[in-house]
Amino acid sequence: MAHEFDNILNFRDVGKTVNDFLGRRIVREGVLYRSARPDNATPRDREKLRDELGMKTVMDLRTKTEHAKQAQKRQADLNVPALLKSNAALAEPVQIPGMRYQEIKITGGPFERFLLSQMSWLCFFQVVILYILGYRMQAVSIVSREVVVPRGLVGIGLDTVDQSGGEIALALRTFTEPASLPLLVHCTQGKDRTGLIVALVLMALDVPVEAITHDYLLSQDGLQSERETRLAEIREIGLTPEWADTPRDFVTRVHQHVSTRYNGIDGYLDSIEFGEAERRSLVEALGA
Numbered sequence: 001m002a003h004e005f006d007n008i009l010n011f012r013d014v015g016k017t018v019n020d021f022l023g024r025r026i027v028r029e030g031v032l033y034r035s036a037r038p039d040n041a042t043p044r045d046r047e048k049l050r051d052e053l054g055m056k057t058v059m060d061l062r063t064k065t066e067h068a069k070q071a072q073k074r075q076a077d078l079n080v081p082a083l084l085k086s087n088a089a090l091a092e093p094v095q096i097p098g099m100r101y102q103e104i105k106i107t108g109g110p111f112e113r114f115l116l117s118q119m120s121w122l123c124f125f126q127v128v129i130l131y132i133l134g135y136r137m138q139a140v141s142i143v144s145r146e147v148v149v150p151r152g153l154v155g156i157g158l159d160t161v162d163q164s165g166g167e168i169a170l171a172l173r174t175f176t177e178p179a180s181l182p183l184l185v186h187c188t189q190g191k192d193r194t195g196l197i198v199a200l201v202l203m204a205l206d207v208p209v210e211a212i213t214h215d216y217l218l219s220q221d222g223l224q225s226e227r228e229t230r231l232a233e234i235r236e237i238g239l240t241p242e243w244a245d246t247p248r249d250f251v252t253r254v255h256q257h258v259s260t261r262y263n264g265i266d267g268y269l270d271s272i273e274f275g276e277a278e279r280r281s282l283v284e285a286l287g288a
Contacts (some may be wrong), residue, residue, distance in 0.1 A: 003053070006042040010190040010222035011035035014198055014215060015288070018207055021214045023147045025288040026207055028234060031181045032286055034198055036190035036223065037062070046096045049184070057180040058099055059171060061106040061187040061194060065136045100180070104171050106193045109165040119265055137237065144238030154250055157196055165272030169195050172204070172274050176281035189230060191219040199251050203258070203265040204279055206286055213251040220246045238284045 005011055015029035030053070038058070041049065049055045056249045096266050118123055123146050130139035148156055161168075173179050187193040194218045223230060227244060234243050262268035269279060 003048070005048065006043050007040045008038045008049075009036040009045060009226060010219050012215075012218060013154065015286070016200070017215045017218065018202065018211045019288070021211045022208065026211075027121060027202070028286050028288050031183065032175070032198075032201070033182065033184045033256045034190055034194050035184060035186045037186055037188050038184070041096070050096055050098055051068075053182060055099055055182050055184055057174065057183040058096075058101050059174060060101065060103045060183040061197065061285070062103075063107060065106055065140055066188055067081060079127075081126055102174060103160060104167055104174075106164055106167045106187070106197065107169065108164055108167045110166070111160060114159060114163045115143055115147045118151075119143070120146070125270050139173065141236075141238035147274065148240070149240055153192060153245075154247055154253045157192060157250060157254055160193070161200075161268070162261075166202065168197065169269075169272045169274045172201065172269075172282060173278065175201060176278055189219070189223055190243075191216075192250075193225065193249065195219065195246075196254065199254055200265070200268075201282070204254065204269065204282055209251060209255050212221060212255075213248070216251050217246050217248065249263060 003011055003013065012034060014032045014034055015027035018027045019025050019029065033053070033055070038045070038049070046272055116127065119127070123142055127139045128141050129134075130142070146269075151159065166199045171185070175183065185194055185197055199212050199216065202215070203209075223244070230244050231241055234241065258265055262271055266279070269275070
């Protein structure tokens with residue numbers, strides 16, 4: 001059964017998506033969900049998440065800059081009476097009462113330091129000064145232009161695998177906790193950072209790569225209704241239009257990278273100190 005929401009894009013039950021694609025049950029259904037940001041969920045959406053789906057945890061993978069930008073937009077909307085009247089969600093708190101929220105900045109400190117290490121000294125000092133002065137968006141735009149765009153969406157995904165092991169392990173540990181499930185994981189679009197975490201979970205469950213790819217590619221249509229809005233947001237932080245798309249080789253490249261550099265998913269998980277016992281717990285929690 002597809003879950004329809006008024007104002008949550010790119011939402012799906014990962015287990016059902018994978019099982020339907022394979023024609024057999026390999027992942028538990030009703031425990032791992034993914035979506036784009038749920039910040040503007042309507043009262044009906046919130047009720048569905050909490051009461052119908054029984055969501056216990058919302059895992060947010062976004063950066064502080066993304067949170068600050070959303071807070072500014074929300075505050076601006078609150079100051080427009082017509083918007084406040086037409087959008088009941090604005091009157092609600094961003095976090096839904098009765099649900100646990102966990103913020104994991106998946107592109108954390110080691111990842112940021114890696115990106116900065118790829119910059120010229122001039123650009124590095126420009127970024128540092130802009131951050132000190134509070135111009136986060138301008139600083140992010142320079143990093144995007146100088147490093148992120150040249151490395152490409154898939155390249156940044158591989159960099160995240162290599163540089164964000166601590167954050168990835170923290171996310172995976174949450175999935176092993178029965179009290180945290182059902183769980184919704186999201187970033188801004190629910191596409192790439194979310195897609196990477198979900199892909200690594202599914203690889204740990206020994207899900208075939210083609211099924212993981214199928215789940216990832218569903219984000220192309222899942223975000224289509226707000227494509228122009230997303231393109232504007234992407235340009236604002238210095239990224240190019242292809243960052244709104246889902247590369248068909250994203251999951252394959254991640255799988256190849258993990259296989260080549262770490263001798264497989266178990267080797268990678270060992271390298272980030274997500275050990276054998278925790279992997280068994282992950283399978284017990286999410287495996288069919």
